[in-house]
Amino acid sequence: MFGNAFQDIRYALRQLRKSPGFTLTAVITISLSIGANAAIFSMIHAILLRQLPFDAPSRVLVVDSLGMFHGFRDMRTEVNASAQSFSTIEAAAMYAVFGVNAELKNGSAERLTVAETGAQFLRVLGVHPNLGRDFAGDEDIPGRDRVALISDRLWREKFNANSDAVGSTIRLNGAQFVVIGVLPPKMDFPANTDLWAPTIFDMNAGLIEGNVFMPSFLVRMRSGLTLDAVRAEFAARVALQGRPRNKDSTWMVPTPVADELTKSIRNSLWMLALAVFFVLLIACSNVAAFMLARTEERRGEFAVRAALGAAPGRLVRQQLTESVLIALAGGVLGVAVAHFLLQLIYAMRPAILNGFPRPAIDLTVLVFSASLAVATGLAFGIAPAWAAGSEDPADALRVGAWRASPHSMRLRTMLVAGQMGVAFALLVGAGLLIRTTANISRVPLGFRVDHILTFSVALHGQPYVQENALSPAVEEFYSSALGRLAAIPGVNAAAMISTPPLDKKADMLIPVRDDNANQATINAAPRLISGGYFSALGIRFIDGRDFSTVDTRASRRVVILSQDLANRLWPGRNPIGQTIQCPFIFCKEPPVVIGVVSPNRRFGPRSDSIPEFYLPYTQMDWPSMTFILRTHGDPAALVPAALSAIAAVDPSQPIIDIETMRDRLNDKESLVRLELFALCAFAFLSVLLVAIGLFGVISYSVARRTREIGIRIAVGASRTAVLKEILRESAVIAIAGAGIGMVLSLAFSRLLSASLFGVTAYDTTTLGVVLLAFMVLAMLASYLPARRAASIEPMQALRTE
């Protein structure tokens, strides 16, 4: 058996060496498609299929609230009591993520990501430190909570993987913390966290930035229960609180943490997986069609083998050996293609992938590629192998080598029509994404995007924070920084804002009303800004004036409103001179409206504007601000000067989140851009393969029909009629393919629905354009063979017979 197998392999290699053109084309075709599949699989494996490093991860749920919240007075007691009141959960923990200014033991200062949690956090997740210990049960009580667990990455990078990291101290925003443990390498929840500190209930810990506190909750479901049971209990709690919830609301709906983490990208990855599978189908049928033609040409050989005693199964195995060898070679190259594709995808820096592990070509992906290669080889080899094994030797030897079977021709035609259908679906998907991108680019955001540099400074420690309150040094810092930044050559405008447009952080909405009227409140977002902010970002002033040097702490409190907020507070009336009322620190003294500006789509082109009100930073301290620098050239060129300007004011305050406004916008749309890039690449590859396939099948058809075409010309057919006949044959295949494609695209485009903008998944314009392009492609691919057919000399054709 093995002797025969080696013989088959030797013979197959000889056959493949004899046809280097076919072999190279087939291997490249297969390698590109296997490579694309392996690349997407590695992403799915790393992002969607990875086992979270928790104990029984399916029991760990994320929820936005436990249904309590009577204030910040004793949050720890409230959270613990609330968690215990649920019968379906065994533990709960609150957490929130912030950036902090850190000083490590070696004196280096840098920006780290900290997750503020309760003491139960690791117990909820089912994770244990690799080194040191977990939080003690009472270490989340304010005053006892100056301990931290560090990530394995931080331990290796900053502590040299030394065990004496446990017990060392680090300063976070000026406060000293003791490292009590190191977490396992795979523990990366929340994503990219460097430290975990049990300070979630401590309002004086100083780790919260921007005074915006929006925690989430993790709960561990009791063993033996279902997700539905947990959700039912939470729904009952919502009903008990008398808070109406519409059917699409996610308020207090526990979600498995794996689903929550991947919800933004899940559909897209599966859509891409389907797309590359389509590409593989096309490649397989392409190679199968060419192998069928080779089998036809070797009918005589198979007939002789059969006549000499070869069983049909032996002939089938011999042919399959060839196809599997091609596929394995394609698989090996495909791994290199996958590696290259992953490099290409991550070179685009898609922000959507930032929170996930970076995929690698590991053993799982290699096994996947090898399995796919074997399956591919069998898939595209089975039809030609079966044809070889089922040949009637008497018939083949009598008729001669060049009487191709109509069955084989029909099969090749069907394969090409199928390929075209699949390529059609990919083209429609790419077309929809192109239109989406175009639609998005046309949406007016209401603020400038180009030539704008942004970066943030979050002030911590002395002299900015004194006795847990902000000092006048905050205003001095920002004023001085603004002055220096405005003086940088090339800077046309310098300004700042507490929460810039296209920010990644969650927004805060607070209720606002007319100070002089007893009316319903309107939820609006507060912004602290400097004078010149609107001008710097090109936000249009509708009425009134901007903040200026007269607006100080000693003067009347002032506010500027967005037009949508002003219209809702005072419909049909002039808002200038009116006063507003709002809770918390923003309206200690009701500010008077001095200006109205146009609203803007601060969350990006897909979202509407929200009501906003702007306060001058000179009348209220805010520890974290984002600077806006406008230039006429490349904004990235301003970075060194900007860093120097801030360092000149206070070198101890790190600058974070340096990016251009264009980068911010691209990050918002990074998922669509990733989908567009991938889908266009796959569609292009598919179209190329389909064109080659159609060219091949029409050429083969012409060659097979040489005698027939010669006779037709001899009995009176004009050459134009012959040309039209061949093009008509191609058109029929293309129309059949388009019909298959229409059906496939209906299903495929639904996966894109979430990414589309301004166009539906069943857009008839896109379908029409793709259909037209398709038919043109089919005509182009078959024109040369058609011309060849029309040039047949009947004498030559009939003489060969």
Next chain:
Amino acid sequence: MIELKHIERSYKTGYTETWVLRRIGLTIREGEFVTVMGPSGAGKSSLLNILALLDDGWKGEYWFGETAVHTLNRKQRADLARQSIGMVFQSYHLLDDLTVAENIDLPLSYKNLPAGERQGMVADILDRFQIVAKKDLYPSQLSGGQQQLVGIARAVVHAPALLLADEPTGNLHSTQAREIMQLFCELNRQGTTIVQVTHSEENARYGRRIVELRDGWMTRDEALHTAARGAM
């Protein structure tokens, strides 16, 4: 009907030029039955292909009636051939995927005739050749003689002025061959001009004139006496 003057045909292969027809001069009157004979390689089939307007690579003058074929372009020649010439091949050259009726209809389908008219013409020919019962059969279901009959029917369905036959009985046995030649005689009697290429002396006797070629030269052109012609 046909006049050839100084017709020559050669094929260049590399640096050599092979002549297959040398200074052929031939006049064929309407209603004639001419046989072209000669050994293999004499140029018989080449001459027939030129007469059939299937070959463009010749030099000289070719008059088809009043039409100077030598001045026509390829498309014009094809139009002339479609209207006026029918060809019968040694290997029949029927299309395997078409029925007998469809094979006969083939030349009509290239003449932009209404479908009803074409059907009528095909029915006439089927009746005339007594193959109505076989109209829905495929060539593979017919004997050699029957296939050649269909080939002839296809060649004459559009009532060409000139019928050319290249070894029409080459693949048939004697009985079938005789039937085919008698059919040719009948067609000739009805007014069709026929030029056949054959090796067979017996077939040649069905014609009225013999033209002999050797090494591309016309070496003989004489009328056959009535007594030498086969029984009709």
